[in-house]
Amino acid sequence: MNGWTLTATAALTVGGGATVWGVATGPLRRRVVAQNLSTSLACPTLLLLAQGYDRPSYVDLALLLALLGPVGTLVFARLLAEDLANDPPRAWGLTYAVAAFGGGVVVTVCVATGPGRALVKLLVVGALLIGGNLTASRALAGGFTGSRRG
Amino acid sequence: MDDPLIVVALLLVAASASAAVATRDPSRQALVLAVLGSRTTVPRTDAQRMLISPRVSKARWSPWDHEGQPSQVP
Numbered sequence: 001m002n003g004w005t006l007t008a009t010a011a012l013t014v015g016g017g018a019t020v021w022g023v024a025t026g027p028l029r030r031r032v033v034a035q036n037l038s039t040s041l042a043c044p045t046l047l048l049l050a051q052g053y054d055r056p057s058y059v060d061l062a063l064l065l066a067l068l069g070p071v072g073t074l075v076f077a078r079l080l081a082e083d084l085a086n087d088p089p090r091a092w093g094l095t096y097a098v099a100a101f102g103g104g105v106v107v108t109v110c111v112a113t114g115p116g117r118a119l120v121k122l123l124v125v126g127a128l129l130i131g132g133n134l135t136a137s138r139a140l141a142g143g144f145t146g147s148r149r150g
Numbered sequence: 151m152d153d154p155l156i157v158v159a160l161l162l163v164a165a166s167a168s169a170a171v172a173t174r175d176p177s178r179q180a181l182v183l184a185v186l187g188s189r190t191t192v193p194r195t196d197a198q199r200m201l202i203s204p205r206v207s208k209a210r211w212s213p214w215d216h217e218g219q220p221s222q223v224p
Contacts, residue, residue, distance in 0.1 A: 001153065001154070001155075005153075005155055008155060009154055009155045009158055012155065012158050012159060012162065012192060013158050016158070016159075016162045016189065017162065017165075019185060020162055020165050020166045020169065020185060020189070023166075023169070023181050023182050023185045024165075024166070024169035024172075024173065024182060028177075028178065031178060031181050032181065034181075034185070035181045035184050035185055038184075038185045038188050038189070039188050042188045042189070042191055042192070045192060046191065046192070046195070049155075049192070049195060053199055055199060058195055061191060061195065065188065065191065069188070072184055076180075076181065076184070079177065079180075080177060083177075
């Protein structure tokens with residue numbers, strides 16, 4: 001076990017446990033936030049594992065998760081729009097913290113990877129991860145009110 | 151059990167699957183199942199790594215030893 005896998009294990013233990021607990025208990029607004037943050041935490045974990053196990057193919061999984069995770073959250077935001085209208089979730093502190101963690105992991109892995117095609121792929125993953133996370137959080141908080149009218 | 155990451159990932163999968171079973175409301179159950187789907191990514195990649203890794207596959211899965219002779223598998 002090296003530093004990369006140790007960090008991935010710590011992130012999976014703390015973040016994964018918190019998101020499973022958050023999505024299984026409490027009001028609906030906490031559950032949707034936990035669901036959104038679970039994909040935002042799994043993506044940096046896969047990037048850390050790709051570096052720790054020296055398997056660049058895991059970056060493709062992270063890219064797929066960074067792309068499809070916010071899409072799933074947007075589907076939930078559309079599905080639960082009526083239930084969330086009266087009590088919208090507001091967890092911007094957690095959202096920014098997870099986005100900062102993802103950005104930090106992406107920058108660290110970029111430094112370890114060095115210039116090349118893999119660096120471009122990592123930057124795309126980072127942009128999708130942070131942008132998708134912020135967009136999905138804004139949709140959950142009711143930021144895109146026009147989308148509720150279909 | 152040598153790698154704590156696999157233990158943590160499998161525990162999270164078991165916990166989220168149990169939470170999905172215990173949740174009765176379909177929309178909330180869908181949220182738990184979404185988290186379960188993202189949680190299964192890590193043990194799946196670990197299983198893939200164990201199966202593909204030449205050292206591990208040679209030691210655990212191949213019926214041939216390092217000299218090309220059939221190993222004594224009971």
